[in-house]
Amino acid sequence: MTRPTVDLRPTTQPPLPRQRPITSFLTKPQVIALVAVLLVNWALFPGFFTITWQDGRFFGSLIDVLNRGAPVAILAIGMTMVIATKGVDLSVGAVMAISGATAATLVTNGIPAPTAVLAALATGLLCGLWNGILVTVLEIQPIIATLVLMVAGRGLAQLITEGTIVTFSDPLLIFIGTGSFLGLPMPVVIALVLMVLATLIVRRTALGLLIEAVGVNRSAARFAGLKAGTLLLIVYTFAGFCAAISGLIVAGDIRGADANNAGLWLELDAILAVVIGGTSLMGGRFSIPMAVLGAMIIQAMNTGILISGFSPEFNLVVKSAVIIVILVLQSPLSARLFRRLPGAPK
Amino acid sequence: MTEPKPVLxxxxxxxxxxxxxxxDTVDFTANAGEVHALLxxxxxxxxxxxxxxxxxxxxDGGELLLDGQPITLRDPLHGQTYGIGTVYQEVNLLPNRSVAENLFLGRQPTRFGMVDRKRIDAAAKDLLSRYGLDIDVRAELSEYSVAVQQIVAIARAVELSGKVLVLDEPTASLDRNEVQRLFDVVRGLKAKGLAIIFITHFLDQVFDLADRVTILRNGRKVASQPLNTLNTTDVVRMMLGKDVAFDHHPTALSGGPKGQVRVAFQNLSRKGLTPFDLSVHEGEVVGVAGLLGSGRTEVARLMFGVDGSDTGQITVDGQPxxxxxxxxxxxxxxxxxxxDRKLDGIFGDLSVxxxxxxxxxxxxxxxxxLNREDQVELAGRYAEALDIRAADHDMPVKLLSGGNQQKVILARWLxxxxxxxxxxxxxxxxxxGAHAEIVRTINRLREEGLALFVISSELDEVVAYSNRIVVMRDREMVAELDGDTIAPDAIVQAIAGTAKEARP
Amino acid sequence: MSVIKTLALGAGLAGLLLSAAYAEGLQGKVIGFSQIGSESGWRAAETSVTKAEAEARGIDLKFADAQQKQENQIKAIRGFIAQGVDAILVAPVVATGWEEVLTEAKEANIPVVLLDRGIEGPEDLYLTSVASDQVKEGRVAGEFLATTVGDKPCNIVELQGTVGSSPAINRKQGFEEAIAGKANLTITRSQTGDFTRSKGKEVMEGFIKAEDGGKNICAVYAHNDDMAVGAIQAIKDAGLKPGSDILVVSIDAVPDIFAAMVAGEANATVELTPNMAGPAFDALQAYWDAGTAPEKFIITESKLYTPADDPQGEYDRRKGLGY
Known part of the structure; x- marks a missing residue:
């Protein structure tokens, strides 16, 4: 049986002129911002770019930026996709606390570390799934749906740790937070691998496009035959998974699960990283590497403030001032100022 | 007829x-007591x-004159104070406030500093009755059909302004009866001496209502003259700069041999929709006629699974x-x-x-x-086939015109x-232009053997491409016209039967 | 299971702290306790010690957790008044807004004792307040460092608490007072570590990088033990020895700092006792027995602990308190 097709002449569309990737990357406002922040750090502290080899690993302020930025970068990887669907996940900070608490409590009770790690990741997946169900099945607005776990999750973590900081000396958990691979801190390695994998998965499969479609117009996505609900479930579950990894890193870093403070307010840093990375809170187009870059900009600022010797009262003021500058640089207004766009009225 | 008196x-x-x-140096004059169509x-x-x-x-150049005096308008609100009111295609009132509140928003009569609801309601009822509308003004605006909302919007604009009324595609989402009702209102205003500027895509409506027409093409004025000196072909030619031929003859469609049954719906129903049976054959267009709210869209949604069905079976090529x-x-x-293309169809920020x-x-x-090469090839092929005019297939689809957006959605399905x-x-x-293109495409798809189910308020159009026409009334398929029985008059009679005021 | 363990251990500690003479006096009294919540390990320890203290004295303690909300505390206090308790303990979550509800308690003739934090308002609204002297805590830490270093030059880096919080302000002030006379002691860097381990570690990492790989740092003073524990890890990661290459002094005396002392990685901590309730109960008993109003401000001891003070024993003793 032959299906009717439109009588169509194949056309030879000239291949679209693509911008040279390196040039277009280097002129992105995010890259310029990161370089600027790093240069300011260098001006404040001349040894900023010095990297030495010590105890089988790289050592230096730049490495610190990568290492300290990794947890937020990992959160941002998951958050990017959630935001691309026009959602938001406020619970990731709390999920970090739950994940760390789960792993720490299990190992201190004699459970083998690999099992504890898997259990922690599983709790992250469950937390994400829970958010996804609230958003898709119960159709609660994402900001409210995830607020539930943001509030309750920290309490849950406190229940698991019984309110104390559960310290451990398990080598595997500590390795996740402080170990190194090829001279790079483990958190950096994990963040890089996750970034590459996640980017490959969304861009080599159709997942990325379908996520963007759901974010741009959920109703149209349904009419076009997309399984929007399943996509949302996947995206929230993945965000929970990313949060669990971050939680393990943060716990391993201090060799303890601090249910009260682990991941506190990091959901906001992650959202900010995503926004700095150019993904709109209105959903749609997203870029995982750019969000990771956003996380690094935030961390470069934090590290810069630390080594600058400014009084801590200035921390938040400096940080918000820099963020405003970056966001203004990215705004349509400055885009108009930089290149003259032809006005396009109908 | 008296000498026209320019207002704006x-x-x-x-x-x-x-x-x-x-x-580019466009002149335009709106006269008192005249409907001036802008095409x-x-x-x-x-x-x-x-x-x-x-x-x-x-x-950026030129001047505006109101009653012969030059004016400068800062914004639409400022324009309103000069007596220039506008009603848009999408009613821009507050859907969740009452009709009366919408009419008097911003200038509510007050008593002792409190909004005097009773007085508002009475005034609203009185005002709307002058527009032939007898409705409960205390109900939320959104409870009424678009036509009623449109009339409320007109009433509000006339109350606020009272000199010039701009109607920007007011009939786009109305069915035939509703359009007539709206036109009655407009004629009443015209008789009162208002200058009315009317924008629409529907030429028959222009000839029905307007006294004068101004035609623009590529930013320039092509013509501005009384309508009684023109016919449809003249107007279309001036708009397009070329002759377009609508295929208005039912080309003995229904007489031809039918293909096999492609899709069959048996006893399909949902709460509020009478169960129906329908089969669509290979190479057949089944047209649907009926008033807005007759259940046309509901049938389509049911077929496509947008709403779940309560009963019934669907078979495709004989397979359930x-x-x-x-x-x-x-x-x-x-x-x-x-x-609703914008809401349910296009992904505005995504590329063509x-x-x-x-x-x-x-x-x-x-x-x-699909890798990039496949995508570029597919998009190129269908864009060419449907003559989608986009400078670049990587540009956001929201920048295209409505007609091109519609063709993009059609391409999506092809x-x-x-x-x-x-x-x-x-x-x-x-x-x-795009209208004609889409009609031609429907005909072509039918010829190539596709099974189509097409809903349209344009009877001429439905007649032009349908093999069979299903008429809907009160959420039920009431008639099926085939062969020689297909004619606009026959359909109107089928719809009319006991046709009531439709409210979606 | 572990709650019981906590209580048992808490009771044990209480037994050590109490003299038998008091054991009878408050038998059968009903006392309400409105706690802020359980936002930190210290808070949890305060709750468990308070419960243990009450049990040892035969007090019927009504416990209410306010989840960090003043309106919950006010509700709890009204509840206590309605139940006709003999006295009320409050750890106020904020300093203002207490006048109305405390006046109600006063009118009902129920004495109120503030724990741990003060309030703004007339002093006659409460019987007394039990709190530590945060300035003194900083001073004790500073004096320890001054004595330990002697006349050698010493660059100190400071890990502050949350910016603007009263413990951060006061502990900084006390420490600066103690080293003010010593020209060889200077604070070269000071940043906030938000009272948390991870921020303590991150900030210390930055300090070490900025101070020539830590070679220019002689000591770190942390406003709480958790930040010190984080700093210790940062020092170790940089290839230095905490406790000798860089001295570590902090405040609070939570179990983990004693574990660090056992390992030779911490030099001193100043105790912020979780036992605020003990002195409060003592004051109540004296008030009821003798009818004398106690002092308006009861200051708890700010005891210095060093590796010489049986850190292993201190660790074991505190471990079960919920820190």
Whole structure:
């Protein structure tokens, strides 16, 4: 049986002129911002770019930026996709606390570390799934749906740790937070691998496009035959998974699960990283590497403030001032100022 | 007829956006007691001119005169104070406030500093009765049909302004009866001496209502003259700069041999919709006629699984299929161009290319991604076939005109190589050129053997491409016209039967 | 299971702290306790010690957790008044807004004792307040460092608490007072570590990088033990020895700092006792027995602990308190 097709002449569309990737990357406002922040750090502290080899690993302020930025970068990887669907996940900070608490409590009770790690990741997946169900099945607005776990999750973590900081000396958990691979801190390695994998998965499969479609117009996505609900479930579950990894890193870093403070307010840093990375809170187009870059900009600022010797009262003021500058640089207004766009009225 | 008295005049209006001259020395005069139609294809400059006349834009050259005095309008609110009111296609009132509140918002009569509800309601009722509307003014505006909302919007605009009334595609979402009702209101206002500027895509409406017409093309005025000196062909020729031929003859469609049954719906129903049986054959267009709210769109949604059915079976090529959601419908080879393009159809921020391949991609699943080359090829092929005019297939689809957006959605479904295509008002609110294009495409798809189900309020149009016509009334399929019985008059009679006021 | 363990251990500690003479006096009294919540390990320890203290004295303690909300505390206090308790303990979450509800308690003739934090308002609204002297805590830490270093030059880096919080302000002030006279002691860097381990570690990492790999740092003073524990890890990661290459002094005396002392990685901590309730109960008993109003401000001891003070024993003793 032959299906009717439109009588169509194949056309030879000239291949679209693509911008040279390196040039277009280097002129992105995010890259310029990161370089600027790093240069300011260098001006404040001349040894900023010095990297030495010590105890089988790289050592230096730049490495610190990568290492300290990794947890937020990992959160941002998951958050990017959630935001691309026009959602938001406020619970990731709390999920970090739950994940760390789960792993720490299990190992201190004699459970083998690999099992504890898997259990922690599983709790992250469950937390994400829970958010996804609230958003898709119960159709609660994402900001409210995830607020539930943001509030309750920290309490849950406190229940698991019984309110104390559960310290451990398990080598595997500590390795996740402080170990190194090829001279790079483990958190950096994990963040890089996750970034590459996640980017490959969304861009080599159709997942990325379908996520963007759901974010741009959920109703149209349904009419076009997309399984929007399943996509949302996947995206929230993945965000929970990313949060669990971050939680393990943060716990391993201090060799303890601090249910009260682990991941506190990091959901906001992650959202900010995503926004700095150019993904709109209105959903749609997203870029995982750019969000990771956003996380690094935030961390470069934090590290810069630390080594600058400014009084801590200035921390938040400096940080918000820099963020405003970056966001203004990215705004349509400055885009108009930089290149003259032809006005396009109908 | 008395000498026309100019109320609002635009002289030598120029508007420049970037490099583009949107309006080039355009003159326009709105006379008291006249309906002046403004025509032009999308991009001709109609919207820009209207925005200048109402104060939303400032002209880069030329001047505006009101009653012979030059005026400068800062914004539409300022325009209102000069007596220039506007009613848009999308009613921009507050849907969740009462009709009365909408009428008097911002100037409520007060008593002791409190809003005097009783007085508002009485005044609103009185006001609307002058427009032939007898409704409960305390009910929320959104409870009424678009037509009623439109009349409320007109009433409000006339109350606030009272000199010039701009109607920007007010009939785009109305059915025939509603349009007539609106026109009655407009004629009443005209008799009172208002200058009315009327923008629409529907030429028959122009000839029905307008006294004078101004035609724009590519930012320039092509003609401005009394309508009684023109016929349809003249107007279309001036708009397009070429002759377009509508295929208005039912080309003995129904007489031809039918193909096999492609899709069959048996006893399909949902709460509030009478169960129906319908089969659509290979190479057949089943047209649907009926008033807004007669259940046309509901039938389409049911077929496509947008709403779940309570009873019934669906077979495709004789095989039973389950369709409980659109994804299953797409898997069965169905395509659906929804009525509300912007809300349910296009992905505004995604590119033309992505908008075309999205349904095929959804059908293929996440892991069989179409690579860029495939996408470019597919988009190029269908864009060419449907004559989608976009500078670049990587540009966001929201920048295209309504007609081109509609063609993009059509292309999206053709890309999945469909067995059955449902089109809900495919030509609504799009310009004449694209309109003709879509009608031609429907005919071509039928000739190529596709099964189509097409809903349209344009009877001439339905007659032009349908093999069979199903008439709906009160959420029920009441008649099926076939062969020689297909004619606009016959359909009107079928619809009329006991036709009541439709309310969606 | 572990709650019981906590209580048992808490009771044990209480037994050590109490003299038998008091054991009878408050038998059968009903006392309400409105706790802020359980936002930190210290808070949890305060709760468990308070419960243990009450049990040892035969007090019927009504416990209410306010989840960090003043309105919950006010509700709890009204509840206590309605139940006709003999006295009320409050750890106020904020300093203002207490006048109305405390006046109600006063009118009902129920004495109120503030724990741990003060309030703004007339002093006659409460019987007394039990709190530590945060300035003194900083001073004790500073004096320890001054004595330990002697006349050698010493660059100190400071890990502050949350910016603007009263413990951060006061502990900084006390420490600066103690080293003010010593020209060889200077604070070269000071940043906030938000009272948390991870921020303590991150900030210390930055300090070490900025101070020539830590070679220019002689000591770190942390406003709480958790930040010190984080700093210790940062020092070790940089290849230095905490406790000798860089001295570590902090405040609070939570179990983990004693574990660090056992390992030779911490030099001193100043105790912020979680036993605020003990002195409060003592004051109540004296008030009821003798009818004398106690002092308005009861200051708890700020005891210095060093590796010489049986850190292993201290660790074991505190471990079960919920820190």
């Amino acid at each position: 005049e635009a002289r030598g209006i120029v508007k420049i956006f970037g490099q583009h001259r949107a309006l 032009g294809e999308n991009g001709a400059g109609k919207s820009t001119l209207i925005k200048i006349l109402t104060g939303a834009y400032q002209p 299929v389950t369709i409980r959601n659109p994804a299953q419908a797409v898997a069965a080879g169905f395509g659906f161009c929804p009525e 290319r992505e908008n075309i391949i999205i349904a095929l991609q959804a059908k293929l699943g996440w892991f069989k991604a 890309a999945i190589d469909p067995t059955f295509l449902i089109l809900d008002e495919p030509t609504r609110g799009i310009d004449v």
